[in-house]
Amino acid sequence: MRAAVPESTVERMTNSSLASRVAAGRAARKLITRSSTGDWTPPPDRRDPMAILQKQAATRLPGLVPIRYGRMAASEFAFLRGAPAIMAADLSHSPNTGLTVQLCGDAHLSNFGLYASPERRLVFDLNDFDETLPGPFEWDVKRLTASIAVAARQNGFTDECGSHAATHAARAYRATMARLAGMSELDVWYRSVDATMMLQLAKRPKGRREVEASLSEAERHTNLQALRKLTGPGPDGTPRIRYQPPLLVPFAELGFDRDAEEETIRRVFTDYRSTLQEDRRTLLERFRYVESALKVVGVGSVGTRCSMALLLGETTATPLFLQVKEAEESVLAPYLKAGRDDHQGHRVVSGQRLMQATSDIFLGWASGPAGRYFYVRQLRDMKGSANVPEMDKTMLRAYGELCGQTLARAHARSGDRVAISAYLGSGDSFDRAMGRWAVAYADQTRVDHKALMTAIKTGVVLSVDA
Structure with missing residues (x-):
């Protein structure tokens, strides 16, 4: 029998390991100082x-691309939402910390939200992982803080307000990472953000009413509610x-052969089932596939092949709506060497499972024809999001702080939380840098949005409101 390692030896090993991780974090300051993370000047060779x-x-599907441009043209915040590829290219021009985490890749304010845990409890977390890939932690923080400054402008607030809110979000990220650095691996892994924490953000009665309305609306977003909204009775009485x-x-409206596309969906479902846990695969097999249709979602994703599939339970015809969404290469991939995954659907799902405290029970991936990749999840499962355009200054700052806390917890699951916390330190250098970055990149977003508007006006691209 192997002898137990003396407690004193374990303590020395632990202290030595922690010291080396702290040293690694502080050494990253030589690669890029905390204050210089806030610098942004467009490089001469900017794409x-x-x-x-x-x-x-x-x-993308040609018939849907004008809708994407139309949605991005609606506001500077909408443009930022749809342009993670532009920001990824911009971030690649600057040095980075080298402190790697599983990045969301698109961590703007509207990609945080509510959804149901497997225990039917509302949780708050990141909810979009199309661009997920391992990379330097600060890239996600920059995406988040830039979105706060752009949202502040959209809501009619000053840049001082936007910078202040972005600074507080970065501070919340830093403070949360410091707390997580002192916690055990299991405590970090099990940590989640209960949706009721959103109520603590509301300092005023109006804000509390808005949060309560968001929670109530999310609870109503069930498959039964979707059945009433998205289907009607077919010739035989079965929902269609x-x-x-x-x-x-329908597929035919965009030039696809309906029967061929339905067969493709069925083949995708066969492949998808094999990626589920055995118990969840058993549950899925108790539903029968009815039909599917193309569904436009989001802003940046518009034009990718995204289908909504309707399934019905065998016993009580309980509806189940699944989203079958095409996964393309992450916009970060050209600039990051680590984490390349040949199957883009698997990349999205594995990144989501790594970053979220709890994930959709039907989350899985599949291969499609012509080298295409997909991931699958429930279309509606008590999902909800904050109404960013309606936020006042106090609510925007508080919501940004919640997103900063949530992002830190997501990063701590995959990255070296001790090293990241050591890099960030106990002062506010990083926080203030992110406040500067946020406003500087909001200026860049304004310039880029104007370029899109000019392209639409001159007929370079076609825009459709939808």
Whole structure:
């Protein structure tokens, strides 16, 4: 029998390991100082933002690309939401800390939200992982803080307000990472953000009413509610998808052969089932596939092949709506060497499971025809999001802080939380830098949004409101 390691030896090993991790974090300050993380000046060889968007459009469904441009044109915040590829290219021009975590890749304010845990409890977390990939932690923080400054402008607030809110979000990230650095691995892994924490953000009665309304709305977003909204009775009485052009359309409307696409969906489902845990695969097999349709979602994702599938339970015809979404290469991939995954659907799912405290029980991936990759999740499962355009100054700052805390917890699951905390330190250098970065990149977003508006006005690209 192997002898137990003396407690004193374990303590020395632990202290030595912690010391080396702290040293690694502080050494990263030599690669990029905390104050210089807030610098942004467009490089002379900066890529044309419209060229980046048009390159993405080349792989999208042509009939849906004008909707994407229309949604991005709606506001500077909408543009930022749809342009993670532009920011990824910009971030690659600057040195980074080398402190690697599983990045969300698109951690703006509207990609945090509510959803149901497997225990049917509302939780708050990141909820979009199309661009997830391992990379330097500060890239996600920069995406988050830039979105706060852009949202502040959209809501009519000053840049001072936007910088202040972004600074507080970065401070919340730093403080949370410091707390997590002192916690055990299991405590960090099990840590989650209960949705009721959102109520603590509301300092005023109006804000509390808005949060309560968001929670109540999320609880109503169930498969039964979706059944009433998205379907109608078919010829035999079985629910059928109710088309809502141009956002929910039959395959034929975009030039696809309906039968061929239905067969593709069925093959994808066969592949998808094999990626589920055995117990969840058993549950899925108790539903029968009815039909599917193309569904437009989000802003940046518009134009990718995204289907909504309707399934019905065998016993009581309980509806189950699944989203089958195409996964392309992450916009971060050209700039990061680590974490390349040949199967893009698997990349999205593994990144989501790594970053979220708890994930959808039906989350899985599949391969499609012509070298395409997909991931699958529930379309509606008590999902909800904050109404960023309606936030006042106090609520925007508080919500940004919650997102900063949540992002730190997500990063701590995969990255070296001790090293990151050591890099950030106990002062506010990083916080203030992120406040500067946020406003500087909001200026860049304004310039890029104007470029899109010019391209639309001159007919370079076609825009449709939908």
